Amino acid sequence: MLDRGASVAAGGGEDGGAGEGCALSVRGLVYEVGGQRLLDVPSLELVGCETVVIMGPNGAGKSLFLRLLHGLIAPDRGEIRYRGFRGGGDRPRQAMVFQKPVLLRRSVAANVDYALKVQGVGRGVRRRRVQELLQMGGLLAQARQPARTLSGGEAQRLALVRALAGEPEILFLDEPTASLDPGAAVALEALIAEAAAAGTRVVLVTHDLGLAHRLGGEVVFLHHGRVAEQAPVEQFFSAPRTEAARSFLARNLVL
Ligand SMILES: Nc1ncnc2c1ncn2[C@@H]1O[C@H](COP(=O)(O)OP(=O)(O)OP(=O)(O)O)[C@@H](O)[C@H]1O
Ligand SMILES: [Mg+2]
Known part of the structure; x- marks a missing residue:
């Protein structure tokens, strides 16, 4: 099991820490490119430690x-x-997995080993952890294979276990199961669920309604760069409040 200790809270000082739980909070967020406002989130509070699923149409932000x-x-x-942390030195451990994983030009095992090495994990411990993580990702047989020759699904699993090597407190995943076959998607979902159960706060973007339903504690629905709706997953699916969410769900459900 991954151990998510109180180390962050202990180092908090006046800039966050104890008492903040897993709260993720956004205030007055604006992101613009060339005068065009691509994101505008005046306020978003994600309290509790449950998984957050971000959904919305293509280009929503x-x-x-x-x-x-x-x-x-x-x-x-x-x-x-x-x-409670704004980022910087005492920032909690966090990791992100991109839709198209960026893997190092070396073996599968070396990709995981490197992630541990940069955290200062000693050689002996690394050897054991690499094996554990590869096993977790179902990648033991590919350990010596060049990472860039992995299939899409295998590469996604490697990117995920490599991110988990850092025992992140919060893990951002951008469409982790897109373009995976059903079997690979199930394997990846199991890894995500395991990480969440071990205490990692997962923030996930997906178009997969089934995945969102099974993993998500809370849904944030983005539309035209704004949070159109925020609701517990059951409520979002059974009684979406906004027209944008209703039509998004209706379109998805008939596909
Ligand atoms: N650097 C940039 N310059 C101009 N426009 C940008 C830039 N980056 C993103 N955008 C635009 O911002 C919008 C949001 O992009 P984003 O990639 O966040 O969408 P998304 O919700 O992830 O969509 P998808 O479901 O297709 O992945 C899009 O219209 C995109 O074209
Ligand atoms: Mg996207």
């Missing part, structure tokens, strides 16, 4: 939002806090 939440890009205005 989901990937941008995930990149902003992870800190890969900076907003023009506003702030994002996780457990």
Whole structure:
């Protein structure tokens, strides 16, 4: 099991920490390109520790939002806090898996080993952890294979276990099961569910309604760069409040 200790809270000081649980909060967030407002999220509070599923039509701003939440890009205005932290030195451990995984030009095992090495994990422990993580991802047989020769589904599993190597407290996933066959998608979903059960807060973008339903505690529905709806997953599917969400669900359900 992954161990998510109280280390972050302990290091919190006045900038967040104890008492913040897993709260992810967004205030006054604006992201613009060339004068065009691509994201505008005045306020979003995601309390509790459950999985968050971000949904919405193509171009709604989901990937941008995930990149902003992870800190890969900076907003023009506003702030994002996780457990009360604004980011920077004491930022909680976090990881992101992209829709098209970026793998290092080396073996499958070396990709995982490198992720552990950069965290300062010693060689002896690394050897054991690499095996554990590869086993978790069903990739032991591919350990010595060049990572870039993996199939799409295998590459996604490697990217996910490599992200999990850092024992992230929060994990951002951008359409992790897109373009996977049903078997590979089930395997990936099991890994995500396992990470969530072990205490990682998962924030996931997906168009897969089944996956959202099974994993999601809370849904954030984006439309034209704004949060059109935020609701517990059951409520979102059974009684969407906005016309945008209703038509999104209706279109998806008939496909
Ligand atoms: N650097 C940029 N310059 C201009 N427009 C951008 C830039 N980055 C993103 N966009 C636009 O912002 C909008 C949101 O993009 P984003 O990738 O977040 O959509 P998405 O919700 O993830 O869609 P999809 O479901 O297709 O992945 C899109 O219309 C996109 O074209
Ligand atoms: Mg996207």
